[in-house]
Amino acid sequence: MSHVQGFFYPRTPTGRSSLLPPPPWHYSGDLLTVEYRTDPARVAELLPAPLEPAPDDPGAVAVIWADWQSCANDGAELLDPVRAQYRECFAVVRCSFEGRVYSRCAYIWVDADFALVRGLHQGYPKKLGSIHQTRPHPFGRAAPRIAAGGRFAGTLAAADRRLAQAVVTLREESPHNGFVNAHPMAHHRWMPSIEKGAGDSLDELVQSGSASFEAGQAWRGEASLELFDSPSEELARLSVEEIIGGYYRQVGVTWDGGRLLADHGRRVIEAEAGR
Secondary structure (H helix, E strand, C coil): CCCCECCCCCCECCCCCCCCCCCCEEEEEEEEEEEEECCHHHHHCCCCCCCEECCCCCCEEEEEEEEEEEECCCCHHHHCHHHCEEEEEEEEEEEEECCEEEEEEEEEEECCHHHHHHHHHHCCCEEECEEEECCCCCCCCCCCCCCCCCEEEEEEEECCEEEEEEEEEEEEEECCCCCCCCCCEEEEEEEECCCCCCCEEEEEEEEECCCEEEECCEEEEEEEEEECCECCECHHHCCCCEEEEEEEEEEEEEECCCEEEEEHHHHHHHHHHCC
8 A cells, every 4th residue: 555645736655746845834025015995895795704894994905916935944946946936916805703803815816836726725715817016126227126216016817817907106114014914814715525515525714824924124105006807707896996005015924834713614514424
């Protein structure tokens, strides 16, 4: 009988083919953020029970572009950059659970398979997309500086259709890079049963956050954001009613597991077993 190993699929005798190494996972990257307000009802419809809208500013949304380099503990991916580098764009809202405010990723697109699967493990609803953002550089005229007057743009497309575009012009240093994505994340991990009509085999509400965090100086400024309709996406339902501001920050984050908040799937299985 063969013993297979690996943190995730595919599991093999050596484990070398697994899409993911075991955590901790380390990230270094640049974040371009636009915060705005939408109709609070559009946020509320994205919050399945037992989540509720945040008690203050419930219509606040952040759309974030991120240009990442990531690796596991041994750093092997950094010497094979195709396994380390990826980009993503995601929409974050806030919610409340048992009296505590959480951030929640409502939509997210990435451009690499390992990033997509890693996110599904964490409860991020990742899909594949085409993501681009302006990169800073300290020399030459082909890149802005992270300083007053620096102009940064981000674009997102999926299934051959543009979904979002933004421009942020930096004005001044900021003590933070926004408030919408500043809480622990409350996510659902879902997996439908293999048996037709049997519901979900996995239905967990989980808390996720950084095991460690460091960051450079945050900057803020004026921002514009456009969202576009698509026959297969719903990001535009979070329509832009009022721009709060734009931000830019370079960060380093380590993720090393989350915490189970509620397990509806286990309760359902136990109830069915007791019939």
